[in-house]
Amino acid sequence: MDDELKAIQADLESVLDRLADYMSSDKLTSDYAEPQPSDREDAARVALRHVATRSPSLESSIHAARYVREGRPADLYAEGTMLRDHPEDSEELAELMAALRALDGWLIDQWPLEDEHLQTLALAVSAWSDKEGQFIGENAGLTLTPKCKLDRRKLARESAAFDAWSLHASDPQANPIDETLFERAGKPYGMSASVVKRAYYSEDARALREAFGPGKPRPWDKEGSLEAWVTKRWSETDEN
Template identity: 35%
Template sequence: MDDELKAIQDDLDNVLERLGKYLNRGQYGFLYPSPRRRTYEYKPTAPYSPAAWILDGPYTSPREDAARVIFQYACAHQRKKSIHYTNMAQAIFDVSCIRGKREQRTKELTEKHGEDLGHLLAAMDSMANHRLHPLETRHIQLLGFAADAYLRKEVEYFGQNFELQLNSKREVDRKASQRRLAVLTVFNKHRHDPGRYPIGEALFELAGEPFGMSASVVKRAYYAPGMQQELVRLGTKMDELETLHPSGAGNAGLNRGEEVTGE
């Protein structure tokens, strides 16, 4: 290792240690203290039982917590359409909130589905709702275990070793993503030119045309329970983005359709 890289490594180690100690003072309640370990019941009689080590909650350290905060801070600075942090405290707060939401969601899912399946579903939920934040160590372990079993053809489908059930064909909504994109088309066109594109049948018809949807289908999706609240949240985010990046956030909502599902 050359002298320059060694100096960078020393600086990085120093930053991780200092930030870790700062976080470990306990003023950020959702950042896990260190060490942290949870042990879940192992069920050797289950039809598809995960390995025992999977059911042990991981240790987290101040260094790992610090690395998560740095990742959050760095990624926001490199993504043009993400909120640009003005100080490290904002990144710490976001990490704290995300981990708190994950913890609450894990609790809900394990209470409903049991330890094994509940934790796998929590890992999948974290991937779906917090795409830009690293998964927890236990999430990576669980998803990796499920993937390995599938690739080795030990199970028929992903998650079977955790007793994950296939979605019924009658319940599968294959056009959900297209309806969401149509709703975003309505949202974007009205937002950027409300005079030309007022909310109404003509706009619903225009938005649905590329997807072969009628105006009534798009209208129902636009006014579906919870959608208006999600669009308000999206509008607030876009206001923030356009303030920070006035030339680059024009089509943020349409390009980032996942925002409608919220976190």
């Protein structure tokens, strides 16, 4: 390794150490997310999220780190979902479900998965690739639920409800919570205002609003791009 690369490495390690010290301090502290002792790896994940989300501020990524490490509210995994209700009969399956919950949570806070989550998911995929099971996760004890009642429009309803909330949050005066707002939010999904309204006041949507309500740091705080965050979070042609 030449001298220039050594200097770059030293600078990088110094920056990560400084960021870790900042994350461990009581700066940016609120009732919503307390600081936790952080090391260079924690700082690297904050930096990765900062770059991946194209955020102009590190603050929102630090809040995301604190939020994830304190534990996402259980209500975000609504009653009746596979992640909430699937029985975990073994330590191996518990680890897989934790990794799947972390992956699902990425859609909310875009926090890079921890090493143990990535390893668990990689092992599940590798086992399936090597024909050790018919589906990903079978080797860990995950079971199929052929009689599970499906709701193929659930994501679209949640997307419309979230779009309605984000429009209102961005400009409450221009976008009051009324039939016009619900109609506007539902149009891209081919949904009526009444369908969006029911989704907006559902328990799932209410839990999400409470988790990221007024006065609480949100993934898009100080990023200056609420609409871009919503588009990336919910677009059916992007991650979803």
